[in-house]
Amino acid sequence: MFSLSKLRRFATALVVTCVFFVLHGSPMYAQATLPVMPLPAHVVQGAGSLSLHGGLQVVFEGYTEPRLERARDRFVATLSRETGILPVPPQPVNQSKLIIKTAGPSAPVQQLGEDESYRLEITPTQAVLNAANPLGILRGLQTFLQLAKISPNGFVVPAITIDDQPRFPWRGLMLDSGRHFMPVDVVRQTLDGMEAVKMNVFHWHLSEDQGFRIESKTFPLLQEKGSDGLFYTQEQVREIIDYARDRGIRVIPEFDMPGHATAWFVGYPNIASGNGPYQIEREFGIFDPAMDPTRESTYEFLDRFIEEMTALFPDAYFHIGGDECNGKEWDRNPRIQQFMREHGLKDDAALQAYFTGRVQKLVAKRGKITVGWDEVLQPDTPKDVVIQSWRGQKSLAQAAERGNRGILSTGYYIDLNQPASQHYAVDPLEGATAKLTADQQKNILGGEATMWSEYTTPENVGGRIWPRTAAIAERLWSPQETKDVDSMYRRLGVVSEDLAQRGMLYRTTSELMIERMVGDEDPSSLKVLASVVEPPKGYSREELTKYYSYTPLNHLVDAVPSESDQARQFRGIADRIAGGTATENDRRQARQWLTLWRDNDALLQPLLPHSALTAELAPLSRNLSQAAAIGLSALDSLEKRESVSAATRGDQLASLKKLGAPQATLIDGIVPGVETLVRATKR
Template identity: 75%
Template sequence: MLSARMSSVVLVCAFLAGGSPLQADTPLPIMPLPAHMVEGTGSFPIDGGFQIVFQGHTEPRLERARDRFLMNLTRETGILHWPASSVNQPQFVINTAEPSAEVEQLGEDESYRLEVAPARVLLSAPNPLGILHGLQTFLQLVQTSPQGFAVASMTIEDRPRFAWRGLMIDAGRHFMPLDVIRQTLDGMEAVKLNVFHWHLSEDQGFRVESKVFPLLQQKGSDGLYYTQDQIRDIIEYARDRGIRVIPEFDMPGHATSWFVGYPDLASGKGPYRIERKWGIFDPAMDPTREATYKFLDRFIGEMTALFPDAYFHIGGDECNGKEWQANSRITQYMREHGIKDNAALQAYFTGRVQKLVTKRGKITVGWDEVLQPDTPKDVVIQSWRGQDSLAQAALRGNRGILSAGYYIDLNEPASQHYAVDPLESATVKLTSEQQSNIMGGEATMWTEYVTPETIGSRIWPRTAAIAERLWSPKETNGIDSMYRRLAIVSRDLEYYGQTYRSVSERMLQRMIGDVDSSSLKVLASAVEPPKEYAREELGNYDSFTPLNRMVDAVPPESDCAREFRDVANRIAIGKATPSDWQQARQWLTLWRDNDSVLQRYLPQSALTAELVSVSHNLSMAAAIGLSALGSLENRETVSPSARQGQLSSLKSLEAPHAVLLDMIVPGVEVLVAATR
């Protein structure tokens, strides 16, 4: 068994615990940080004795927002009763000037003013959107105090920096049930994201009921799709939370699931089947047949009637054109019409489809590939290629949305996402008028390597950092402050119904069976999934592959490993405190000794047998770290050959094992290098 001292370190280090204490230089323990705040005196008590009063415009959506607010306040404080009316009790006044649009519009006023005083809270906004945001800010401000729960007195005036603050979920590759979608929308409301981009068709599945073309879902979905009534319910659910719903139907590529039921849409001979692997596939719609546009005209008519938002996404990415080039009729059409290459043919297709969307009073959105010399200026470009590509679109007069840098499926750290700004281009300088063409950004959650069980841990809490980048002033960019507040928001998200932390803990327990999972959690605290697209090359995956291993259970970023790197850096430059030295030794000792506990259990399960080498390598890296730490503490000389041998060993330990990265290695490398 682990000693009591080591057990306490487990609680600090386990990846499920996560988080750092709020420090004095953190302005407010919330995300996104507001645009402007002035501190007051005293605090408003949260003791169940205040009432909520509506003034000005009222509507059922505001009443439902109040009920959600009180429910989340109960989860956060444990206080059950909130009186409908009381005499001489503090009041929470909600003052709304006027209604918002029936169908939310891009650029509506989302500002609010929150005044907190000991006897009263006043939340005022031009319309319900600001009220929804202000309620979330108040929830995050609730803190413990000597008198119980309270919110410090202050005045906040807040508004978003960008009008488009989105999250995309790909329901095509792995279908996401309605409860996952609703839970995600709840999280989006908490961090003030306002666009849910629903990717609804892919090579692996067509996910919406079409009454006009029923074979789309009957043959192209494996029975996993949303009915139109379910879609309407989600749209209403999202509107209640100030969130617009933008559908995406990918075309002309990534469309194999369309062709299973309607093969005449395709450019090849078929037969077509739902794809089970991941990647870019050759099948594509035939842009040269009028029948294609007649089909799409009816389909787009049906879907634009179902989705009320003004924006309609047509995809357009990663069409390789191979099926077009293999079709002699299509290549002849290109010659006869002066279409020089596949990009020009896709531009022709996009132009035709864009007219069908415009015909319904909607605005077309597409990925980078749809931007061609003759692309209409009212087509919105969503950029996965980067800020330079987005700036080029803005320079030409097209509006745009940035997703490059916000691909949360790539398991990159929150700091990397946080550093990406939609307006920062290395090569293109925009005027202020041209900058106004950049509407904001979207986090993107592609689902090759997530299931309904694991998607929450890939979205949260890192997406809160992206939400802050898109909401808060540009000058809000302190990485240390961001991480401290992200840990607090991660806890708050759990209060508000997000389950990613408990799911991860359950997955680890499932892997090891009835055995105490503490030692497995220690291992999990030190590893991360591979970054970017490395996982594609480290295993053979398809849509049936179980995603139930440690690589799926651990979060994309290890808080413990990151904090250890920070401590190692302070030690290396001579700025460490005594507690830094103690913490580093405790962590390294725990990681070194944990292997002896785990080796008794790991071989007993197929889910954990692959972790034998991972655990052993962690122990080896920690032992090297303890050796370097001892040399630094005692000011001992380490020979160049010994140091190089340690660094060489660490380099080999950096390689992925069981599709996992040992993330304490970088911190140990810092300590070893410092022994010079």
């Protein structure tokens, strides 16, 4: 796949055996305990460790370039943050040494499928990092940083030999800067996190109904009228592209068309299909405005726009969106209807296919390859168009069969607040794609997590992306057999701590948002509640409350992580209790937590009316208390081996069903675990 032959050549020169040995079937040491995410392809543990106590000297051998020097400086600064060992001045004791050997340069513009493999060999006397090019070095440095740990002998990295390379060449994250603008520092932090987990494509969703977010010098009314003043200057964009390249990350812009484009039309109504005037959209959903595919002037506009943007973004790929155009403006416009009849375009899908074909040619004219969402795949879509699937592996398989390459996003929608395990279980090569031939499977390039921003602001977006996206990064990097969910969660905790040590402060932000809700009151009891509730999953939030793009996202649902660690751990304990495998510690923990949750309501209720942001939480807090009380009752019965009548159990389960319903757009994460306990009372 992709650079396998290049990798093989390089690896042969360096590695004696086993480079492509994958973890499946290997000793479980690495999978179970190595604090690295994504897990490397191949690990051999050594004896002893390399001390970092006196500092670490980083030396280049062979090829080098300014990007590598910056990578070293960043590495040294990060290592200093993770250890508190000051990087300067030179220590009087002997420093350990990391030798970086780079065979040669990577491509001037980072390419799909470039070699990212590396070999990291750490012994008690030194560390050597080998790679064919700077990309492999970047990946290996992140592995080294994750390996650095405190020990009885101070900070060390364990003796180990790692041969590593990614499974998929496209490991992306899409950030929606359209619905809520994400300032450049948020983008930078996102790229920092991506580098840490070896992701390599930043897909930047730059235009939406709610905002056009990039400066166009050719068509300045795009940002002047379509952004509320919230857009990236071209200078900032160039800085972000450089910043990403320093981290081995490609930047692919997306300009969504013909739908999801209302913000374009505020300044340029003539490229739309309706009569205008248009306003920036303040609600969320699918809206009627769409570009007019029937007028040549639309393509003249897009030609010049694409000329400008393809010059700004050096990547070979260019995303034109294409999703969710409802065609209603087309249906209402007699001129467009006439055009469709004249050109034999039988429906809106055909008209969109015509549009996509025209735009794809404009992109190709600038030497770029078009990427689009599922909808752009039509019978005569050119073979080089890459399909990003939000509908599932089936779309990808269809595309791959006819020769189009594709990337999976179905299952990686991190805005839907699903657990990391759910994303982790999704594989680009399963279901329909698993049935493809090996050659066809090569068309599956990888996947992308998508961070849509209806319910996310710059403040809390970090906590929506991280740490769950690290699980997706592992799915796309590590061998397919890497599937141990317990190991994943254990390492996800380590990664989250590591990201915090590096200055990614989403956990702190969550705490500060909770503290802000109670003002000068003691937030402890609110934090107890917060630790076990979760935002609703999937698209249910929008059904619970009406949101506008300016609605403050400062409620508890906005502050808590997508997934409650404590609720998840409680479910695990409940499963073990029900399954008869619980330890004494499990039972003690369950009782302690259930007691805490039951009693918290009495402490929290008096505070809630003091703040408009907490008043709505009264039923949620009460429900948590009641669910915990049911849990304690079930736990008592189980421990005393008392029988519980079917009627009582039925009542309890019925109560839990009510108690688990969303309140204040939040769901109670402990109800499933309590249900497990109640069900277990049936003997």
